[in-house]
Amino acid sequence: MYPQFKDGFARLFAACAGLRIVVIGHARPDGDCIGSQVALCRLLRARGVDAVCCNPDPVPRRIAFVVADTPFVTLEAALAESREAIFVDCADRKRASAPFADAFPAPLGNIDHHLSNPGYARINLVDTASAAGAEIIAGLAQDAGLAFDSVTAMALYVGISTDTGQFRFAATTERTFRLAAALVAAGAEPARAGFELYEQETFGKLQLLQRFLASLETCADGRVCIGLLPEGIYAETGTNTEDAEGLVDHARSIAGVEIGALIEVRDGAIKGSLRAKDASFRVDQVAALFHGGGHACAAGLNVKDESLDTFLPRLRAALVARVEAVQAARASLSP
Amino acid sequence: MYPQFKDGFARLFAACAGLRIVVIGHARPDGDCIGSQVALCRLLRARGVDAVCCNPDPVPRRIAFVVADTPFVTLEAALAESREAIFVDCADRKRASAPFADAFPAPLGNIDHHLSNPGYARINLVDTASAAGAEIIAGLAQDAGLAFDSVTAMALYVGISTDTGQFRFAATTERTFRLAAALVAAGAEPARAGFELYEQETFGKLQLLQRFLASLETCADGRVCIGLLPEGIYAETGTNTEDAEGLVDHARSIAGVEIGALIEVRDGAIKGSLRAKDASFRVDQVAALFHGGGHACAAGLNVKDESLDTFLPRLRAALVARVEAVQAARASLSP
Numbered sequence: 001m002y003p004q005f006k007d008g009f010a011r012l013f014a015a016c017a018g019l020r021i022v023v024i025g026h027a028r029p030d031g032d033c034i035g036s037q038v039a040l041c042r043l044l045r046a047r048g049v050d051a052v053c054c055n056p057d058p059v060p061r062r063i064a065f066v067v068a069d070t071p072f073v074t075l076e077a078a079l080a081e082s083r084e085a086i087f088v089d090c091a092d093r094k095r096a097s098a099p100f101a102d103a104f105p106a107p108l109g110n111i112d113h114h115l116s117n118p119g120y121a122r123i124n125l126v127d128t129a130s131a132a133g134a135e136i137i138a139g140l141a142q143d144a145g146l147a148f149d150s151v152t153a154m155a156l157y158v159g160i161s162t163d164t165g166q167f168r169f170a171a172t173t174e175r176t177f178r179l180a181a182a183l184v185a186a187g188a189e190p191a192r193a194g195f196e197l198y199e200q201e202t203f204g205k206l207q208l209l210q211r212f213l214a215s216l217e218t219c220a221d222g223r224v225c226i227g228l229l230p231e232g233i234y235a236e237t238g239t240n241t242e243d244a245e246g247l248v249d250h251a252r253s254i255a256g257v258e259i260g261a262l263i264e265v266r267d268g269a270i271k272g273s274l275r276a277k278d279a280s281f282r283v284d285q286v287a288a289l290f291h292g293g294g295h296a297c298a299a300g301l302n303v304k305d306e307s308l309d310t311f312l313p314r315l316r317a318a319l320v321a322r323v324e325a326v327q328a329a330r331a332s333l334s335p
Numbered sequence: 336m337y338p339q340f341k342d343g344f345a346r347l348f349a350a351c352a353g354l355r356i357v358v359i360g361h362a363r364p365d366g367d368c369i370g371s372q373v374a375l376c377r378l379l380r381a382r383g384v385d386a387v388c389c390n391p392d393p394v395p396r397r398i399a400f401v402v403a404d405t406p407f408v409t410l411e412a413a414l415a416e417s418r419e420a421i422f423v424d425c426a427d428r429k430r431a432s433a434p435f436a437d438a439f440p441a442p443l444g445n446i447d448h449h450l451s452n453p454g455y456a457r458i459n460l461v462d463t464a465s466a467a468g469a470e471i472i473a474g475l476a477q478d479a480g481l482a483f484d485s486v487t488a489m490a491l492y493v494g495i496s497t498d499t500g501q502f503r504f505a506a507t508t509e510r511t512f513r514l515a516a517a518l519v520a521a522g523a524e525p526a527r528a529g530f531e532l533y534e535q536e537t538f539g540k541l542q543l544l545q546r547f548l549a550s551l552e553t554c555a556d557g558r559v560c561i562g563l564l565p566e567g568i569y570a571e572t573g574t575n576t577e578d579a580e581g582l583v584d585h586a587r588s589i590a591g592v593e594i595g596a597l598i599e600v601r602d603g604a605i606k607g608s609l610r611a612k613d614a615s616f617r618v619d620q621v622a623a624l625f626h627g628g629g630h631a632c633a634a635g636l637n638v639k640d641e642s643l644d645t646f647l648p649r650l651r652a653a654l655v656a657r658v659e660a661v662q663a664a665r666a667s668l669s670p
Contacts, residue, residue: 253533
């Protein structure tokens with residue numbers, strides 16, 4: 001699955017022998033982040049390595065079912081035990097928050113699939129063609145002939161399933177499905193994952209969706225669709241930021257829309273998610289204009305010390321410019 | 336994949352030699368129906384058989400991309416050419432409407448995965464453990480070593496993907512994923528399928544969802560959730576009743592909710608959809624109190640000459656009584 005990483009993966013596991021390891025994920029962890037952490041931690045523990053997981057934010061309620069008895073510790077505990085760090089699903093160390101980046105300036109490992117990952121660790125296993133961090137870990141483990149327990153299989157399955165939007169985003173390949181088959185054979189349960197992920201919504205989360213849908217507006221002749229979550233909406237609806245995950249996909253789902261956006265004011269900053277239908281829109285580059293980054297099709301931004309009144313026109317202009325530039329480039333390529 | 340059908344499939348293909356074949360699907364065709372028809376028709380044509388497809392209803396716009404150059408004909412044309420019939424994804428012949436059932440009293444073939452399929456053809460390839468009719472056809476073709484063209488691969492992929500709710504309903508197995516991998520290798524494009532199926536929504540459809548979500552209310556301590564679509568909403572949002580399909584699932588998706596309902600006033604009557612998380616709630620019996628019926632988990636009702644003011648309290652009372660009766664029955668069974 002990953003012949004290019006065969007040596008690197010072997011070196012990583014060999015380097016872990018005798019060390020205490022902490023597997024680190026990013027802030028506001030999603031299914032791929034937690035799934036990748038749980039799986040790598042368990043694969044290491046199965047080889048006798050003292051490994052634990054650590055995150056800057058708690059495991060979201062809806063993903064908690066993948067954790068089982070996998071140990072999660074605080075940053076303080078990880079530091080007190082002099083653990084060496086392996087980052088997963090983090091384009092850079094700061095994705096795990098500044099305290100984590102400061103605590104681990106030269107991590108042992110970095111397993112990731114983000115385009116902007118510069119390779120910041122001693123051993124970097126970064127494949128941007130993979131649909132999920134969990135796909136890389138599943139493929140590496142399969143290549144190495146490691147056995148999965150059913151919790152590991154389910155964690156990797158959930159990582160792949162969520163990061164591919166249920167097997168439909170662009171990076172979904174034959175390899176993705178072959179690994180999913182192997183994970184189901186090893187004990188992953190698609191129906192249980194589906195129930196836990198999609199049939200355990202809260203009333204507040206549906207209110208959040210309703211408010212987001214009510215705010216949708218299009219620009220650039222219907223090629224850009226932007227929705228807002230008003231400040232204080234989480235308290236009002238009894239929800240939290242994890243409940244907003246996936247909302248932005250509704251903005252992108254409309255026929256003709258090329259880029260969907262979700263904008264919110266939270267913790268004194270403007271935060272946003274950008275989602276493109278096609279990698280040619282490089283929303284990571286648009287996000288970079290607003291102190292953000294990510295993937296070509298999915299990126300985030302974070303703007304401090306600005307009001308929505310000035311930010312929104314700037315964002316609209318940047319998005320309109322982007323869809324027009326891509327359209328112009330396409331037109332120039334047509335015969 | 337299907338060793339039990341190896342002989343039957345070979346006999347079916349052998350029987351088709353020299354015949355004109357029509358591959359028939361059911362009324363209001365879905366992705367699995369059209370995908371199965373297109374694939375079987377193309378597999379037969381690739382073996383030199385004069386095969387066409389025929390449906391009682393047109394191919395829905397959303398699924399039209401799987402058809403490509405596969406021939407679809409009218410029932411009249413199929414009869415004029417004395418075609419022998421193979422039914423796919425039809426639990427019985429009447430699922431393809433009465434005229435089709437009358438026209439083909441003794442069909443040549445029957446490939447299906449529905450529990451109630453009695454085996455009504457000369458050659459029956461019915462496997463109720465399969466997630467989709469397309470899964471059976473993909474497995475049979477793979478077992479037989481038939482080559483798929485990319486249109487056939489995509490048709491089968493769409494059948495499997497839609498009938499498993501994007502790989503998450505209970506029948507999704509290792510085999511499902513292995514076949515998906517083989518189909519992608521043969522040219523199926525998950526991202527394009529996802530785009531056509533889920534990224535071509537209309538703004539009006541999202542408005543419909545928004546209005547439905549805004550109306551949700553729970554009763555029976557959160558075990559029943561009812562939402563309304565106001566009269567005239569279709570005209571107001573530029574949508575039609577097809578766009579309301581699936582809305583009721585949002586009411587059911589909430590944690591703790593056992594029965595979700597969608598109620599609307601349309602064509603001078605109150606119409607409703609009931610969806611239960613579990614077959615023990617027998618919403619078909621609740622619907623029967625309101626001139627309706629259906630299945631244990633999914634039923635519809637239709638009430639004339641009554642206002643919402645009197646109907647809604649009656650419906651709530653019936654649904655509350657049902658969830659309480661089921662809860663009481665469960666309590667009496669617990670040790």
